[in-house]
Amino acid sequence: MGGYDPRKNIFEVTDSRGSKVICTEETWYAKILGARPYMSDWIEDVKKAIINPHYICRDTVKENRYVYYKLQKHGSDSYLKVVVKFDYSDKGIVITAYPTDSGKQGETIIWTRSSNS
Amino acid sequence: MDEIKQLVKTNQLKTSFLSSLPAGSKLFFHFDDLSDTLMLMFVPLETQTIVHYLDRYVSILYTPNKYEIVGLQIEDFDKEFVPMYSELQKEWCLSHFGISDSNVWDLTLQAKEKQLKVAMGIVKAKEKVIGQPAEIFEKALEYA
Numbered sequence: 214m215g216g217y218d219p220r221k222n223i224f225e226v227t228d229s230r231g232s233k234v235i236c237t238e239e240t241w242y243a244k245i246l247g248a249r250p251y252m253s254d255w256i257e258d259v260k261k262a263i264i265n266p267h268y269i270c271r272d273t274v275k276e277n278r279y280v281y282y283k284l285q286k287h288g289s290d291s292y293l294k295v296v297v298k299f300d301y302s303d304k305g306i307v308i309t310a311y312p313t314d315s316g317k318q319g320e321t322i323i324w325t326r327s328s329n330s
Numbered sequence: 331m332d333e334i335k336q337l338v339k340t341n342q343l344k345t346s347f348l349s350s351l352p353a354g355s356k357l358f359f360h361f362d363d364l365s366d367t368l369m370l371m372f373v374p375l376e377t378q379t380i381v382h383y384l385d386r387y388v389s390i391l392y393t394p395n396k397y398e399i400v401g402l403q404i405e406d407f408d409k410e411f412v413p414m415y416s417e418l419q420k421e422w423c424l425s426h427f428g429i430s431d432s433n434v435w436d437l438t439l440q441a442k443e444k445q446l447k448v449a450m451g452i453v454k455a456k457e458k459v460i461g462q463p464a465e466i467f468e469k470a471l472e473y474a
Contacts, residue, residue, distance in 0.1 A: 244364050251378045268334055282334060288394030290337050291380050296365065309365035312394075313381040316334030317405075325332050 217242045224256070228263050228281070228305070230324060234297050236307035245310050252310070255293070258285060259310050262293045270320035279305065280320055287312060338382060338397065340461070343390060347398040348372065348466045353473040358401075359445040366408050370449045371401030372470060384459045387411045388452075399463055404452060411452075418451040446471055 217223075219239035228234050236259070246253055262283035272278040277299050282292040291312040297305040316322075351372055360369040371379070371391055379391040381403055387410070391401040404411055412422045421444060450471050457464045 240364065244362050248360050248362050248367070248369060248375060249379075250376045268332070270334075288378055289380075291394065292334070292337070294381075309362065309367065311381055312378075313383065313389075314338040315336040315383055317383050318386045322332060322334065327332065 219243075224260055226260050226263050228297075229266060229269065229326070229329065232299070232303050232305055234263050234305035234307065240307055240309075244308075248309075249311055255287075255310075258283075258287075258293055259295055259307070262295045262310070263297070263307075265326070266295075266324075267292070267326050268316070268322050269324035270316060271323050273319050273321055278308075279323075280317075282313075282316065285312070290314075292316075338380070338392075340382065340384070340390075342397055343382065343392050343463075344396065344398050345463050345466050347393075347396075347400060348463065348470050351470045351473070355470065355474055357442075357445060357449060357471070357474045359449070361407070363408070366406050366410075368404045368407040368448075368452075369401060370403075370445075370452070372474075373400045384456075388456050388459055390460070390463070402449075402452065402460075402467070415451065415455045418448065418455060421447045421451050446474055 217238035221238045222235045223238045223241045225233060225235045262281050266281040266283045268282040270280040279297050279299060281295040285291060285293045291314050294313045295310040296308045298308050299305045355372055358371045358374055360375060378394055379400060380394050382390045382392060384390060387404055387406060389403045390399050391403055392399050412418050453464050453467045
């Protein structure tokens, strides 16, 4: 965990709407695993949540923040939530990721898998 | 547009773990500046938890199998939540959590005391939103 390169991306994927999303090694190791070490083998789940989510929401206050939700089973049913901040060039950067059991007040669904499959 | 289905209701969450915490239980305190999120837990960060939202800022952290409440998570903590509560603002000062003194033991004690005050400030500020578990949190924090 100590030997990461903060300038390097740990992954780059394309979300279900066609936008590029990156996650830096620093965010993955220092921020996401720093808060939740048990997610160390969840990297593929996080990528899948961006590539093929069940829902994408937009934060009504922070309009450049999009939130990806994917149903998963790690212990019990939950959503893996991935928060992504987009810049003006439509490139997203992962800020955080964690399991939750619902959406959050102040988020509006802008994309669902059911209406796009 | 659909709504995201809530998988677990608040009344399904249990407080047996919190209620049975022995005096002196450790509070694990984690702040992430990138997502501006504070986590307060009575279990180590290695323990898997699920976030259960109570409002835009505050959520309960519970264990996935037993649904036991083990902590709280506060989002937009430094930028939005703290400025809403003057008492909390006094306690929350990131610079005071850093090392600025040579007496490391005193600093550790000071940091722990501050963390407990911040935690108590959050629970008191959001008593109504947290509901019945708030009282149990307060007791656990008093003896932590």
